[in-house]
Amino acid sequence: MRLPCPSTDDKMSTMDAKAYIAELTRQARVAAGVLATSNGARRDEAIRACAAALRANKAALQAANQKDVDRAPQFGLTAAMIDRLRLTDKTIAAMADALEQIASQTDPVGQALAAYNRPDGLRIEKRRVPIGVIGFIYESRPNVTTDAAGLFLKSGNACILRGGKEALYSNLAVAACVRQAVADAGLPAAAVAMIDNPDREIVAAMAQAEGGIDLIIPRGGEALIRAVTDVATVPVIKHYTGNCHVYVHADADEAVARAIVRNAKCQRPGVCNAAETLLVHAAHIQSGLLKQLLDDLASAGVSLRGDERTRAMHADVTLADESDWASEYLDLILAVRVVDDLEQAVEHINRYGSHHTDAIVTRGLADAERFTAAVDSASVMVNASTRLADGGVYGLGAEVGISTDKLHARGPMGAEDLTTYKWIVTGQGHLRE
Amino acid sequence: MRLPCPSTDDKMSTMDAKAYIAELTRQARVAAGVLATSNGARRDEAIRACAAALRANKAALQAANQKDVDRAPQFGLTAAMIDRLRLTDKTIAAMADALEQIASQTDPVGQALAAYNRPDGLRIEKRRVPIGVIGFIYESRPNVTTDAAGLFLKSGNACILRGGKEALYSNLAVAACVRQAVADAGLPAAAVAMIDNPDREIVAAMAQAEGGIDLIIPRGGEALIRAVTDVATVPVIKHYTGNCHVYVHADADEAVARAIVRNAKCQRPGVCNAAETLLVHAAHIQSGLLKQLLDDLASAGVSLRGDERTRAMHADVTLADESDWASEYLDLILAVRVVDDLEQAVEHINRYGSHHTDAIVTRGLADAERFTAAVDSASVMVNASTRLADGGVYGLGAEVGISTDKLHARGPMGAEDLTTYKWIVTGQGHLRE
Numbered sequence: 080m081r082l083p084c085p086s087t088d089d090k091m092s093t094m095d096a097k098a099y100i101a102e103l104t105r106q107a108r109v110a111a112g113v114l115a116t117s118n119g120a121r122r123d124e125a126i127r128a129c130a131a132a133l134r135a136n137k138a139a140l141q142a143a144n145q146k147d148v149d150r151a152p153q154f155g156l157t158a159a160m161i162d163r164l165r166l167t168d169k170t171i172a173a174m175a176d177a178l179e180q181i182a183s184q185t186d187p188v189g190q191a192l193a194a195y196n197r198p199d200g201l202r203i204e205k206r207r208v209p210i211g212v213i214g215f216i217y218e219s220r221p222n223v224t225t226d227a228a229g230l231f232l233k234s235g236n237a238c239i240l241r242g243g244k245e246a247l248y249s250n251l252a253v254a255a256c257v258r259q260a261v262a263d264a265g266l267p268a269a270a271v272a273m274i275d276n277p278d279r280e281i282v283a284a285m286a287q288a289e290g291g292i293d294l295i296i297p298r299g300g301e302a303l304i305r306a307v308t309d310v311a312t313v314p315v316i317k318h319y320t321g322n323c324h325v326y327v328h329a330d331a332d333e334a335v336a337r338a339i340v341r342n343a344k345c346q347r348p349g350v351c352n353a354a355e356t357l358l359v360h361a362a363h364i365q366s367g368l369l370k371q372l373l374d375d376l377a378s379a380g381v382s383l384r385g386d387e388r389t390r391a392m393h394a395d396v397t398l399a400d401e402s403d404w405a406s407e408y409l410d411l412i413l414a415v416r417v418v419d420d421l422e423q424a425v426e427h428i429n430r431y432g433s434h435h436t437d438a439i440v441t442r443g444l445a446d447a448e449r450f451t452a453a454v455d456s457a458s459v460m461v462n463a464s465t466r467l468a469d470g471g472v473y474g475l476g477a478e479v480g481i482s483t484d485k486l487h488a489r490g491p492m493g494a495e496d497l498t499t500y501k502w503i504v505t506g507q508g509h510l511r512e
Numbered sequence: 513m514r515l516p517c518p519s520t521d522d523k524m525s526t527m528d529a530k531a532y533i534a535e536l537t538r539q540a541r542v543a544a545g546v547l548a549t550s551n552g553a554r555r556d557e558a559i560r561a562c563a564a565a566l567r568a569n570k571a572a573l574q575a576a577n578q579k580d581v582d583r584a585p586q587f588g589l590t591a592a593m594i595d596r597l598r599l600t601d602k603t604i605a606a607m608a609d610a611l612e613q614i615a616s617q618t619d620p621v622g623q624a625l626a627a628y629n630r631p632d633g634l635r636i637e638k639r640r641v642p643i644g645v646i647g648f649i650y651e652s653r654p655n656v657t658t659d660a661a662g663l664f665l666k667s668g669n670a671c672i673l674r675g676g677k678e679a680l681y682s683n684l685a686v687a688a689c690v691r692q693a694v695a696d697a698g699l700p701a702a703a704v705a706m707i708d709n710p711d712r713e714i715v716a717a718m719a720q721a722e723g724g725i726d727l728i729i730p731r732g733g734e735a736l737i738r739a740v741t742d743v744a745t746v747p748v749i750k751h752y753t754g755n756c757h758v759y760v761h762a763d764a765d766e767a768v769a770r771a772i773v774r775n776a777k778c779q780r781p782g783v784c785n786a787a788e789t790l791l792v793h794a795a796h797i798q799s800g801l802l803k804q805l806l807d808d809l810a811s812a813g814v815s816l817r818g819d820e821r822t823r824a825m826h827a828d829v830t831l832a833d834e835s836d837w838a839s840e841y842l843d844l845i846l847a848v849r850v851v852d853d854l855e856q857a858v859e860h861i862n863r864y865g866s867h868h869t870d871a872i873v874t875r876g877l878a879d880a881e882r883f884t885a886a887v888d889s890a891s892v893m894v895n896a897s898t899r900l901a902d903g904g905v906y907g908l909g910a911e912v913g914i915s916t917d918k919l920h921a922r923g924p925m926g927a928e929d930l931t932t933y934k935w936i937v938t939g940q941g942h943l944r945e
Contacts, residue, residue: 112862116885195907201896203906210918211888293918314919335941342943429545451936452549455644463634463939472944473636473935474628485643485726485932486747487920499918502906503884506896508768510775511905 096280097287103239104291106269107212111237113267115209119186121264126229128260130178133225136256137171143252144221147245154245163220166249174225174253181229181476187495188235202505207498209235211293214285215479216307218243218299224253226477228271232261233476234497237270239292241285243299244277251275279306286311296492298480316488318480320351321435322407323465326424326450327372328441329362335462336440340372342464343438345379349409351481352436352458352468356404356414358424364388364417373415381411388417404431421446425453432456435483436468436490457483457490529713530720536672537724539702540645544670546700548642552619554697559615559662561693563608566658569689570604576685577654580678587678596653599682607658607686614662614909620928621668635938640931642668644726647718648912649740651676651732657686659910661704665694666909667930670703672725674718676732677710684708712739719744729925731913749921751913753784754868755840756898759857759883760805761874762795768895769873773805775897776871778812782842784914785869785891785901789837789847791857797821797850806848814844821850837864854879858886865889868916869901869923890916890923 144166192205231238242250254273262268295315297307327336343354363369373393384399403414438460439450451459458468470478475493482488488496577599626638664671675683687706695701728748730740760769776787796802806826817832836847851857871893872883884892891901903911908926915921921929
């Protein structure tokens with residue numbers, strides 16, 4: 080299982096990186112063949128063993144994590160970022176819980192998406208199967224490592240994981256637990272490979288490993304995703320951050336609107352499903368709700384940028400320009416616009432939004448239906464906060480990310496979205512006439 | 513509806529092509545919005561009206577087609593190719609029939625792929641929706657135009673069609689029928705755009721129309737598909753031709769094996785689902801079936817290239833080299849290899865094949881299961897000819913092509929494969945804690 084891998088401090092050449100990835104993918108392809116024909120109980124056993132290993136090896140994980148925390152300042156991590164990097168008792172317990180939730184879900188592999196007989200007796204089945212080998216490139220906290228490994232095992236895929244350099248020691252320690260657990264369950268440890276070299280050449284080599292890797296999923300900031308897609312020859316599912324909207328319709332319940340707007344903007348402003356623009360129906364100039372919402376936001380410390388009608392309602396609102404409608408602030412800043420009807424809200428969202436997650440607050444069934452049908456986004460929320468766009472909330476156990484692509488997978492991606500299908504056609508000597 | 517399009521004989525600049533596609537996609541995006549919120553009965557009405565228009569305008573279609581046939585020699589088309597280009601009475605009737613079959617299928621749009629309540633009362637629905645605007649670039653016969661237009665309408669997508677120059681007049685005449693029928697059904701004619709300029713700059717402009725086109729499907733020879741993917745920034749689903757295998761297992765029924773091998777190779781050798789390699793279990797050296805298969809093929813005019821054990825069985829077999837196993841002959845040529853067991857057959861197929869369509873001939877249930885699970889191909893046939901990998905045969909009414917990609921759609925692509933989904937989440941003021 081020893082890989083031809085330089086030590087973590089070596090600088091790699093492009094050739095080295097290609098050779099390294101070629102060897103990893105060769106091993107992963109063999110493992111993928113075993114996983115594709117394995118039964119679900121064995122894969123669940125491996126996932127549960129991972130959870131147990133995390134709990135049993137808490138001290139070792141935290142010791143490795145401490146190394147990352149100690150050198151975090153050299154990567155320029157802020158105190159808040161270091162806090163999120165830390166593998167606390169609570170974090171490790173949550174990682175193990177998520178794995179157990181993933182293990183308890185229905186096996187997606189082998190499900191029949193369709194199965195029928197044709198008039199001439201030919202039997203057609205469209206059967207869900209793993210994709211094969213998936214490359215996952217991420218820059219988030221170490222808990223993403225187990226969420227991803229769990230979902231890849233659940234869906235029968237071998238994976239090659241490449242985490243951020245700031246979490247390298249933590250990720251290697253977590254991966255050691257996972258690989259041991261996979262081996263203990265009688266599956267190949269090569270099913271979960273963790274790249275132990277932080278060199279950037281590796282990312283390009285992964286993205287160009289046609290035939291070796293079937294799919295690349297980059298998860299992180301826009302710079303990371305661009306770096307992958309710009310050079311990729313392997314298919315990529317993109318996880319851009321979001322420019323999300325809350326639209327408060329004319330008939331909105333006032334208390335619901337206030338709670339959702341505050342939650343969508345303020346509960347955690349730095350993430351992709353936080354709201355960036357508030358659209359309010361013009362009726363709420365009269366009703367007073369617009370003023371109330373602006374008061375709520377201002378007193379929560381939100382900087383407000385609005386159109387003329389919004390500015391007329393509140394002294395703290397500065398004038399928004401075209402760039403504000405297209406901005407993802409990822410901060411306590413909100414653009415606000417008054418619209419004359421639901422159609423104008425939809426038009427604004429489809430024009431300026433990022434097709435990630437958008438919400439309406441309304442009491443009307445027909446208006447909710449018009450909005451959900453017309454808004455071209457991965458998640459459309461009715462009387463619910465945009466912050467709820469999340470694999471855990473949707474019951475997927477975890478997520479490898481939130482796809483902003485339309486093809487293959489859209490929105491929070493769980494195990495089911497990590498599968499493809501094959502057609503199995505059974506005849507009794509059937510020929511083409 | 514007049515487009516800013518130069519006459520069909522003008523040479524376009526890159527700028528012109530970009531402007532032309534920008535205007536087409538702007539119109540298509542508006543049409544896609546109407547289609548996405550239209551009901552299925554209206555779309556089916558449009559598809560049936562297309563079928564009626566083809567039948568009613570047979571003379572006009574054939575007059576336009578005659579122009580293509582007349583100038584076919586200047587494009588170097590062979591007699592066989594000209595024959596396939598021709599819109600005969602029978603061809604037009606078959607085009608109309610396929611449209612009616614598409615119209616009679618269940619509407620994929622709006623189907624719930626999943627729908628459930630979470631413990632906290634949040635309602636989650638994963639609802640099938642159209643993709644949006646699809647660019648279809650093809651070089652096949654004019655019947656592909658109506659198959660594609662029908663499937664795009666069925667799935668609620670607007671489309672921009674770009675056929676081959678050798679069928680330009682036929683395609684424009686067919687598209688005029690389709691657009692009139694769509695308008696008669698009360699839907700926007702811009703839902704089906706047909707590019708009336710054969711310039712190659714258009715293909716690049718389509719492939720780079722990010723935000724304007726959501727998906728490109730190229731259908732044709734490998735050169736066309738490479739030309740699209742090499743420059744594409746829009747997602748592409750690829751339809752490469754296939755290196756398909758028939759594996760005759762030790763326990764194969766002799767008559768079934770002979771019929772399938774002959775059909776898979778000879779019924780129409782120039783297409784992607786014809787067999788290119790025959791694998792035969794070593795037991796059939798003794799049983800005589802290998803010799804029989806080689807006799808059958810030789811007398812059907814097939815040139816045979818085999819490994820040493822195959823050569824020993826038949827005088828007409830020349831020695832195959834490594835390149836033969838990877839070849840798509842698209843001709844009356846077949847590579848033949850003797851394998852010692854099912855695993856060796858699977859390994860050969862996964863190594864040399866193109867993951868398109870591969871078949872086993874066997875009487876054993878367990879062996880059929882092992883083969884279908886382990887062969888990593890879009891279609892796996894059991895006791896059926898590879899030639900049956902086809903949207904019509906699978907009951908999809910028609911197909912826009914046969915995907916050799918693993919993501920999003922695999923194998924014959926019908927209306928269902930032209931959809932994506934959105935998550936619709938309904939709460940009563942639900943917030944993220």
